[in-house]
Amino acid sequence: MGQAFSLSATRVAMVKALAGQETSLRYLPKSDSERQxxxxxxxxxxxxxxxxHLPAEVRLARxxxxxxGKSEYxxxxxFRARGAENGCGYASFLGAGAYYHYRPVxxxxxxxRGEFLTSYTPYQAEISQGTLTAIFExxxxxxxxxxxxxxxxxxxxxxxAVPEAALMAARITGRxxxxxxxxxxxxxxxxxxxxxRNRALAVEEFGYASDTGRLDLDELERKVxxxxxxxxxxxxxxxxxxxxxxxxxxxxxxxxxLLIDVFTExxxxxxxxxxxxxxxxxxxxxxxxxxxxxxxxxxxxxATKERYMRQLPGRLAGKxxxxxxxxxxxLTLAAREQHIRREKATSNIxxxxxxxxxxxxxxxxxYGKRGLRELAEQNLAKAHYLAARxxxxxxxxxFNEFVVQTGRxxxxxxxxxxxxxxxxxxxxxxRFYPELANSMLLAVTEMSRREVMDAVAEVxxxx
Amino acid sequence: MSDGIRKARTHVSQDEPLxxxxxxxxxxxxxxxxxDVPAVDPAAVLGAGxxxxxxAGFPEVSEVEIVRHFTRLATWNYAIDLGMYPLGSCTMKxxxxxxxxxxxxxxxxxxxPYQPEALAQGALEIMAQLEAxxxxxxxxxxxxxxxxxxxxxxxxxxxxxxxYLEARGxxxxxxxxxxxxxGTNPATAATAGYAVETIRSNERGMIDLDNLPRILDDGVAxxxxxxxxxxxxxxxxxxxxxxxxxxxxxxxxxxxxxMNALVGxxxxxxxxxxxxxxxxxxxxxxPHGGGGPGSGPVAVKKHLEPFLPVxxxxxxxxxxxxxxxxxxxxxxxxxxxxNFAVLVRALAYILACGAEGLRSATLDAVLNANxxxxxxxxxxxxxxxxxxxxxCVFSDARQARRGVRTGDIAKRLIDYxxxxxxxxxxxxxxxxMMIEPTETESKRELDLFIDALISIAREVEENPELVLKAPHxxxxxxxxxxxxxxxxxxxxxxxxx
Numbered sequence: 021m022g023q024a025f026s027l028s029a030t031r032v033a034m035v036k037a038l039a040g041q042e043t044s045l046r047y048l049p050k051s052d053s054e055r056q057x058x059x060x061x062x063x064x065x066x067x068x069x070x071x072x073h074l075p076a077e078v079r080l081a082r083x084x085x086x087x088x089g090k091s092e093y094x095x096x097x098x099f100r101a102r103g104a105e106n107g108c109g110y111a112s113f114l115g116a117g118a119y120y121h122y123r124p125v126x127x128x129x130x131x132x133r134g135e136f137l138t139s140y141t142p143y144q145a146e147i148s149q150g151t152l153t154a155i156f157e158x159x160x161x162x163x164x165x166x167x168x169x170x171x172x173x174x175x176x177x178x179x180x181a182v183p184e185a186a187l188m189a190a191r192i193t194g195r196x197x198x199x200x201x202x203x204x205x206x207x208x209x210x211x212x213x214x215x216x217r218n219r220a221l222a223v224e225e226f227g228y229a230s231d232t233g234r235l236d237l238d239e240l241e242r243k244v245x246x247x248x249x250x251x252x253x254x255x256x257x258x259x260x261x262x263x264x265x266x267x268x269x270x271x272x273x274x275x276x277x278l279l280i281d282v283f284t285e286x287x288x289x290x291x292x293x294x295x296x297x298x299x300x301x302x303x304x305x306x307x308x309x310x311x312x313x314x315x316x317x318x319x320x321x322x323a324t325k326e327r328y329m330r331q332l333p334g335r336l337a338g339k340x341x342x343x344x345x346x347x348x349x350x351l352t353l354a355a356r357e358q359h360i361r362r363e364k365a366t367s368n369i370x371x372x373x374x375x376x377x378x379x380x381x382x383x384x385x386x387y388g389k390r391g392l393r394e395l396a397e398q399n400l401a402k403a404h405y406l407a408a409r410x411x412x413x414x415x416x417x418x419f420n421e422f423v424v425q426t427g428r429x430x431x432x433x434x435x436x437x438x439x440x441x442x443x444x445x446x447x448x449x450x451r452f453y454p455e456l457a458n459s460m461l462l463a464v465t466e467m468s469r470r471e472v473m474d475a476v477a478e479v480x481x482x483x
Numbered sequence: 484m485s486d487g488i489r490k491a492r493t494h495v496s497q498d499e500p501l502x503x504x505x506x507x508x509x510x511x512x513x514x515x516x517x518x519d520v521p522a523v524d525p526a527a528v529l530g531a532g533x534x535x536x537x538x539a540g541f542p543e544v545s546e547v548e549i550v551r552h553f554t555r556l557a558t559w560n561y562a563i564d565l566g567m568y569p570l571g572s573c574t575m576k577x578x579x580x581x582x583x584x585x586x587x588x589x590x591x592x593x594x595x596p597y598q599p600e601a602l603a604q605g606a607l608e609i610m611a612q613l614e615a616x617x618x619x620x621x622x623x624x625x626x627x628x629x630x631x632x633x634x635x636x637x638x639x640x641x642x643x644x645x646x647y648l649e650a651r652g653x654x655x656x657x658x659x660x661x662x663x664x665x666g667t668n669p670a671t672a673a674t675a676g677y678a679v680e681t682i683r684s685n686e687r688g689m690i691d692l693d694n695l696p697r698i699l700d701d702g703v704a705x706x707x708x709x710x711x712x713x714x715x716x717x718x719x720x721x722x723x724x725x726x727x728x729x730x731x732x733x734x735x736x737x738x739x740x741x742m743n744a745l746v747g748x749x750x751x752x753x754x755x756x757x758x759x760x761x762x763x764x765x766x767x768x769x770p771h772g773g774g775g776p777g778s779g780p781v782a783v784k785k786h787l788e789p790f791l792p793v794x795x796x797x798x799x800x801x802x803x804x805x806x807x808x809x810x811x812x813x814x815x816x817x818x819x820x821x822n823f824a825v826l827v828r829a830l831a832y833i834l835a836c837g838a839e840g841l842r843s844a845t846l847d848a849v850l851n852a853n854x855x856x857x858x859x860x861x862x863x864x865x866x867x868x869x870x871x872x873x874x875c876v877f878s879d880a881r882q883a884r885r886g887v888r889t890g891d892i893a894k895r896l897i898d899y900x901x902x903x904x905x906x907x908x909x910x911x912x913x914x915x916m917m918i919e920p921t922e923t924e925s926k927r928e929l930d931l932f933i934d935a936l937i938s939i940a941r942e943v944e945e946n947p948e949l950v951l952k953a954p955h956x957x958x959x960x961x962x963x964x965x966x967x968x969x970x971x972x973x974x975x976x977x978x979x980x
Contacts, residue, residue: 045840089837103590107602134564179818218676315596315819317776358670375772
């Protein structure tokens with residue numbers, strides 16, 4: 021007791037001794053004497069005088085109830101401890117909108133450059149050509165991948181790109197409803213519901229065939245009316261099954277509706293036929309070198325046909341010339357946007373996800389034309405290797421995700437058994453699809469090792 | 484060019500073609516590990532119709548060329564790391580590198596949004612800590628971290644107001660928005676299904692309290708207020724405004740874009756605000772990244788808490804869990820839980836600053852803006868005389884007489900080594916020059932900025948052409964934005980023939 025007291029007394033003395041050195045925040049670049057000179061220039065004697073005009077009733081009369089500022093070391097230790105609580109060293113088979121792909125080292129080397137990291141939205145084109153050029157390259161590569169004519173500079177993420185695409189279709193067609201596949205990511209459908217609720221945009225859903233896991237085209241046929249602005253599908257869908265995009269397009273177009281095709285696994289674009297029959301393509305680019313980050317930040321893709329260009333929401337970079345006649349880029353078609361149009365804008369969106377789009381651009385460049393194909397083929401081969409050893413729920417063609425039935429035990433129990441082998445299993449589907457309560461969604465990427473897949477197969481087969 | 488330019492000088496800058504022009508068949512920058520399972524024939528397992536042809540036009544470039552390409556592009560950008568970025572209402576402050584390291588920590592960057600909650604307790608704890616810190620800073624009761632950006636937070640906030648009023652029987656029709664507001668405010672109100680009624684500011688740039696009761700009818704759902712407003716002026720009557728609104732059953736929404744003027748000094752929740760959004764990429768130092776990612780948490784009073792997006796964090800014994808059973812919730816505004824890695828950065832900043840550091844940052848931000856105002860007063864017109872908080876708004880009225888407008892002065896600032904201030908906004912000031920220095924500028928940088936604007940004012944008198952044709956020293960001269968919009972070219976295509 022006595023010793024403890026004396027220790028803490030020493031500590032108090034130390035804190036007092038240090039106090040003189042700790043009065044100012046290290047992020048503030050001024051000495052006290054500089055501050056004093058500036059206050060004098062403003063004709064006041066203390067910083068508080070600058071707030072003298074605030075009525076007493078709005079002033080906070082006490083310090084904020086937060087801890088004192090911490091050193092770099094302490095802050096870093098705090099986050100390392102939190103990271104350790106998140107379970108490190110597991111192999112994972114989770115996908116469902118966020119995938120474990122390898123992140124080439126050039127991605128962070130480029131994205132951590134201060135000129136990209138710490139710049140603002142490139143309104144001032146003369147000193148933003150780096151960001152603008154990269155966005156122009158990004159837009160071009162997304163067009164090449166999706167078969168669309170024009171892509172914007174990116175959206176918040178895949179989930180918010182979907183309602184933006186739906187509202188865009190409503191503006192184009194002047195119609196008031198959308199029909200969305202139940203095999204569209206459930207959280208994307210939830211976001212669509214939130215956005216559409218107050219916009220006089222009715223959302224109807226249609227199902228999937230219980231054997232193949234593909235669109236129920238008969239139900240779609242029944243649900244599309246001449247008030248349908250768009251049919252929204254996802255391919256590969258939430259179950260990993262590749263949809264018949266041309267068939268969905270035919271049904272939509274037959275009633276004058278647009279087709280919106282959504283993707284969550286961008287690597288699939290390296291191998292699968294581009295959805296050229298769609299009118300709008302919306303998707304999630306996390307697979308292109310964006311860390312899973314517990315759900316964000318990611319970047320959304322939004323691309324369309326030339327004739328709908330002026331209805332695209334979000335930022336667009338365009339090619340032009342400068343006063344000396346040199347090629348230059350700038351943000352363009354701002355007449356669609358909130359800072360010009362205010363309440364008549366196509367969307368309230370202000371930003372793209374420039375830094376994330378830059379990561380995706382570096383990723384696409386590192387792999388390039390052949391590499392992206394090769395990467396996608398590895399995903400395909402590995403997914404098919406594991407799937408061949410498990411009871412698949414759906415028979416439709418799949419890329420790198422698939423649904424398996426877990427047999428007698430529930431998916432959660434299977435996952436518990438996998439966790440004991442340092443493996444995070446698939447996503448139990450009952451939460452989103454009650455009819456699939458005995459199923460889980462597994463994702464396999466180029467990062468999935470054969471021996472780990474063998475272990476998964478062994479655990480699942482023993483159920 | 485001018486003796487007055489002290490911060491910048493011209494230097495050689497590398498030219499660089501587009502990636503597609505660097506491409507040559509067979510060049511590569513990747514190598515995949517050997518496949519440890521049998522290869523499959525895509526056409527055989529997927530059907531030939533599901534397999535694509537090669538990606539026409541997609542680049543093939545070597546590793547060193549990729550590094551040089553993006554490094555050369557980087558040198559064409561201005562950035563906080565290069566100097567002051569005085570964009571009004573954008574709060575372009577220094578982005579501590581510690582934040583970046585914190586976000587890349589193992590177990591955080593690698594966490595999957597669907598990993599079991601038992602293996603996500605560190606992530607949930609970070610979110611809970613940040614929610615608590617933001618609630619304390621704003622004086623509000625509950626916080627959602629789900630919105631991905633400021634405008635997204637605004638939309639969430641207005642949907643919350645709508646849901647709250649709906650639950651009381653009538654969502655009402657319209658939102659009041661001052662004429663000084665940012666364009667996102669009316670765009671957001673429209674996105675949430677409301678009509679917009681613009682209300683005029685008085686001669687001091689504030690809401691006219693006497694006029695407010697006259698335009699307040701039962702159709703008004705809320706007033707969207709920015710405080711300090713876009714003139715950098717604190718709405719001194721904010722408590723009265725809130726009372727008047729509440730008496731008519733309407734709510735007060737605060738656009739937190741300018742929260743950098745208030746942290747540790749005044750809490751919106753204590754002044755009658757019902758709901759507000761924050762911009763973590765402004766007030767809480769997370770980088771803008773050339774236009775995102777940001778993060779726009781929304782803070783609310785208790786009566787709005789049941790309507791917050793799902794899921795909500797809650798305690799389950801010693802652990803954190805997500806609560807999805809929220810029948811009155813507006814639903815989801817985004818998949819998963821928000822821009823988590825941005826949240827990590829913001830919490831790293833709050834932990835590094837602490838209560839005292841956050842408050843001193845506010846003091847310095849306001850001091851810097853007042854210092855600039857005082858120094859430039861003899862040279863530029865100050866249309867509104869009310870006390871300045873974190874930003875000041877001049878106008879080009881004097882320079883316009885010589886045919887030089889705010890946009891021209893802004894472009895000339897580039898020659899002096901600075902990013903322009905915000906041009907032509909707010910709309911209530913003709914020829915606005917909106918300057919927000921933030922707290923992270925040194926006295927030397929501020930003095931150079933002031934000298935630059937004084938020098939430009941002199942140039943306007945002596946040689947207006949010099950300013951009208953600026954910038955002169957940049958790699959790229961003034962860009963033809965009109966042609967870009969008239970004949971949009973939004974992607975590269977291979978040259979014909």
